Amino acid sequence: MVNLEIDGKAVSVESGATVMEAANKIGTFIPHFCYHKKLSIAANCRMCLVQVEKAPKPLPACATPATEGMKVQTSSEYAKTAQQGVMEFLLINHPLDCPICDQGGECQLQDLAVGYGGSASRYQEAKRVVVNKNLGPLISTDMTRCIHCTRCVRFGQEIAGVMELGQAGRGEHSEILAFVGQTVDSELSGNMIDLCPVGALTSKPFRYTARSWELSRRKSVAPHDSLGSNIVVQVKQDRVMRVLPLENEAINECWLSDKDRFAYEGLNSDDRLTRPMIKQGGQWVAVEWQQALEFVAHGLKDIKASHGAESIAALASPHQTLEELFLLNKFIRCLGSNNIDARLRQADTSADGNVAGARWLGMKVAELSGLQSVLVVGSSLRKEQPLIANRLRQAAKKGLQLNIVHVADDELLIKVANIAVVAPSALPATLAAVVKALAELKGGKLDNAVADLINGATTSAEATAIAKSLADKQKTAVLLGNLARHHPNSAALHALGQEIARLSGGAFGFLGEAANSVGAEAIGATPGSEGLCAQGMVSKPRKAYLLLGVEPALDCYNAHATIAALKSAELVVSLATFKGDVADYATVALPIAPFTETAGTFINTEGTVQSFNGVVKPLGEARPAWKVLRVLGNLLELPGFEQESVDAIRKEIAPDLQAFVNLKLNNTMSNAAVTMDKPRGGIERIGEVPIYAADALVRRASSLQKTVDAKNAKRIFLASDVAAEQGIVDGADVRVTQGNASVVMQAKLDARLAAGCVRVAAALPETSALGPMFGTVTLEKIAMAAAAE
Amino acid sequence: MAAIAKPLDYGPDAIILKGLDGNNWRLKDYESRGGYQALKKILRDNVKPEEVIAEVKKSALRGRGGAGFPTGLKWSFMPRSFPGAKYLVCNSDEGEPGTFKDRDIIRYNPHILIEGMIIAAYAMGIAVGYNYIHGEIWADYDRFEEALEEARAAGFLGEKILGAEFSFQLHAFHGYGAYICGEETALLESIEGKKGQPRFKPPFPASFGLYGKPTTINNTETFAAVPYIMREGGDAFLSLGKPNNGGTKLFSMSGNVARPGNYEVRLGTPFAKLLEMAGGMRNGKKIKGVIPGGSSMPVIRGDVMMSTDMDYDSIAKAGSMLGSGAVIVMDEDTCMVRAAERLAYFYYEESCGQCTPCREGTGWLYRVIHRIEHGLGRQEDLDLLLNLADQIQGRTICALGDAAAMPVRAFVKNYREEFEYHISHKHCMVGPGGYSTSPAIESLAMAAE
DSSP states (O other): OOEEEETTTEEOOTTTTTTTHHHHTTTTTOOSOOOOTTTTOOOOOOEEEEEEEOSSSOOETTTTTTOOEEESSSSSHHHHHHHHHHHHHHHHSSSSOOOOOOOTTTTTHHHHHHSSSSSSSSOOOOOOOOOOOOOSSSSEEEEOOOOOOOOOHHHIIISSOOOEEEEEEGGGGGGEEEHHHHHHHOTTTTHHHOSSSSSSEEETTTTTSSSGHHHHHHEOOOOSTOOOOEEEEEEETEEEEEEEEEBBTTTBBBBOOHHHHHHGGGGGGGOOOOSOOOEEEEEEEEEEHHHHHHHHHOOOOOOOOHGGGGEEEEEEESSOOOOHHHHHHHHHHHTTOOOOOOOEEOOTTTTTTBBOOBBBOOSOOGGGOOOOOEEEEOOOOOOOHHHHHHHHHHHHHHHEEEEEEEBOOOOOOOEEEEEEEEEEGGHHHHHHHHEEEEEEHHHHOOHEEEEEHHHHOOOOHHHHHHHHHHOSSSSSSEEOOOOHSTTHHHHHHHHHHHHHOOOHHHHEEEEOTTTHHHHHHHOOSTTTTTTTOOOHHHHSSOEEEEEOOHHHHHHHHHHHHHHHHHHHHHHEEEEEETTTTTTHOEEEEEEEEOGGGGGGGEEEEOOOOOEEOOOOSSSSOOOOOOHHHHHHHHHTTTOOOOSSSHHHHHHHOOOSSSHHHHHHHOOBSSSSOOOOOOSSSSSEEOOOOGGHHHHHHHHOOOOGGGGGHHHHTTSSSEEEHHHHHOOOOOTTTEEEETTTEEEEEEEEEETTOOEEEEESSSSSSGGGGGGGSEEEEEEEOOOOHHOOO | OOOOTTTTTTOOSSSSSOOOSSSTHHHHHHHHHHHHHHHHHHHTTOOOOHHHHHHHHHTTTTTTTTTOOOHHHHHTTTTTTOOSSSSEEEEEOHHHHHHHHOHHHHHHHHHHHHHHHHHHHHHOOOOOOEEOOOOHHHHHHHHHHHHHHHHHHHHSSSSGGGGSSBEEEEEEEEESSGGGGSSSHHHHHTTTTSSSOOSSSSSOTTSGGGGGGGGGEEEHHHHHHHHHHHOHHHHHHHHHHHHTTSSSEEEEEEESSOOOOEEETTTEEEHHHHHHHHTGGGGGOEEHHHHHHHSSSSSEEHHTTTTOESSSHHHHTTTTTTTEEEEEEETTTTTHHHHHHHHHHHHHHOOOSSSSHHHHHHHHHHHHHHHHTTTOOOOHHHHHHHHHHHTTTTTSSSTHHHHHHHHHHHHHHHHHHHHHHHHHHOOSSSSTTTTOOHHHHHHHHHHHH
């Protein structure tokens, strides 16, 4: 420890800490721009100059190490003169256009200029003007305002892992810009807006829509991925205007993914369902709530009477709140059916009875940072879990060995230690090879459940290297991603992943897909042994379906079959926030509130219970789904639907929800007789969920839909061998046929894909005519003339 | 126009540039002048590295790049037992206006630099070195490459040099002409392939240098002095100069002198003597001012300079710095406002743009002086300039801020009456040869240049 004095106050800090950190520790504010606790020290803005006893000149607090006996003055005449001098320089070329600047009111430069700037400038010369840059659909630029602190540049290099902005030119001609003709495409790019201490980088979707002081700030939780990033939703006149991160070091640190930040645009989409609708004689008719609810109640009663309760099924989106999932579960069970599932894209539920609890990360998110070796199976990481990917990126800089078994060698912007790229059907065999190599290294006895899978496994160089990495390190983990979870052999991947973790003495977990994937399993919104799982409800069509927040053509494993099943039903009740194509398959559409318009709870992938309140009133006649379900329960005279509030539902789930959830978190699979499919012949489809297609809200976020990520997702990516065999070139139109359905897509060659594979994303209207997310497809090159038809 | 001196007459006391005719730069020529004897002796006699450093310390050799830091002391900062790579870097990025001495070493006596670097590498246990050569002297870069090839072929560079247990690889590296890359940490960034921007110090290069490894950086002339020190002894070198100011020094004489060029003289030589070597004032004009150490150093009035000796301590006493030894002499016809404007423009153009005071302040300085020069000055401008110089100097990561501020302050302080005349009369006070502020005459003057 080092003892020093700042403005007469004694403080002791760790050796190596800076004066800035010491000052922060005792709550002494030192003005600064370029300094940011999560970024490297640049010391270029010079705003934090302070007086240090015996130093011949003022020193930057951010870069000066604290030393024993040091005496620092942060606001002496000497220090203030230096700080005011810097402020004067910063302002001479700054346009001072605060009245028309979106940063106005929340601008570090504006705030500090009040304290350190003069009321008039001595600068009488012409001011610099800098040309604006097109950085893409999310970041708006006013580069004349830039003060060259390079926070955005360092964010790209150090956090996002890709240098998309840099400082070009010298001296006064220095400019922050992207590479020629390029935009900023990182999935974390929005953080640059937060980091910019002036109005040079501002939010493009938010531009000129509100002044910061008009906005109410309300805490909430992001509903888009399983991390549950903490957010501040900013609201003006009952309309969500923008979303910013709420710092939570244990979860999202101070960051936010672009998906969580910009998806709010979907909330105000024209596609919102705002009135209850009933299909009468093939026509949609807007009706009163009472009429719609009675219609549903009668319909369900009739079908139960004529076909039995088991002919009723419920599909719920795992992005819905815990309370809604709980009430739907209660509702369907009270009706006498067990057919409920929120795992819409999970194809393989063969191990359901053998998994001890809710599948979760297997550790705290923050613990990822301390890992030494990790094996990630079947995950695109960056596009699936942008901030967990960042945790691993930072850990990799401190020596974490990242091992990957996946269907593509995606650019992770993380140093990868070992990687095995194989077709989806070969994933189980590859994991078996890792188990075998690990067993040889460790000499342990294999678990009986997987012994059969290992027999006949042949180890490869990659598998052995991965096994060695896990065996050599103390803190290790095996994490299964969404692709592993959606995989038609996901039970085998689960068993094998668990065995790898057991043999290497590490943690085992799932990255998780949606805001409430863990919550849905924890409260039992799954069929259990009696009911049908999501796939079962499709393969064995029911007479009535209740959909809670589900867009069946986009959210389900087999879009084609799901729509067919719905169309064959007598009654389809869709509780939906958006219209979408609800008219195609539903009988009744009931408008429900999105997460901003109702209170609720999400349980994130580490099992943390995060409750939030609504931040705006429901739009139109939309109502929180829990209220809709409660009234339906009352109409059907089901017991236990008297809850007055979300709190009451929460208490009903468990008086201490966190303690309840903690007991449920368990990935252990036991005694499962898992089997592995034989690798198929033919071209395999990789049907991942693109980053900006994962849920109903983000699908309608117009700015995100203009990103490079969103545009790329609509193309078919072909492995080199597939393209060569089929004679398909970049940009060609290709007819993709799966089963008896086909679509036409534009081709893009991708040397990073596993051999024999094509990437045809799921969750897109463009591909929803196709069948399962995995399976074989055939390709046909379309001649130009035919394509033009 | 007076005749220019024979280019290779560097003065009677030259040791680094002794006996050169412009063509005898090759290895055999250098060896015939006693070259590589020092290295051979060190390796043959197994001289301990610490003894080499002790000898350099004894010589009182100070860094010739500008800062004048004791070389032996700098070498002793290198961690001896550091596991892994260490680097030796020569700073030949000579870009300061008025400075052109390293260029002559590289093109006319490259092997003295190579030998000096090999000895330095030996003394500090370094296996890899780079010579960073300014980007505007390509032909000299090519020559240095050729000299390196000769040294490699002769076994002075590479594995097991001259059969000893000592290996050293030396590479030439050229910049692209940015002045800032002469700042040692910007130079390291540039070698690493990044934008040349100085690093914040600490950590210093001796602990975190090239590629994050311990690195020693010296100026070309500093390394070039080492063979003499090791051959003739530190005391011999010291006795060429004055205590604490050992050896000879190269001075680049430019401006209104009769024979501009490089002159190598003993440190402590009176300026008057140096001026005489350069043929005195051109056309017999009176001396008005001298910038004694490169354009970043404060200007000194001519009369003061005429009674000052050319060594680190004496020039410091006179209120400036020896710097890189670029002596810019200005005669009575020089417009000091115009001179200050030109220097301010240089630093405005060459600031890297990293630190606020330098990025914004250099342009401000230039614009104000430009206004004064063009008859648009205000009386309060002079205090503004002095205040801006105070706000820049000592407030930046590297010394470029200081380099921009110091000359402006010195020009305004030493020649305030000229600035005031410009402001009140809206034109220049110096007679023929000075610069008018009338656009028409200005363009004529430019045509005449």
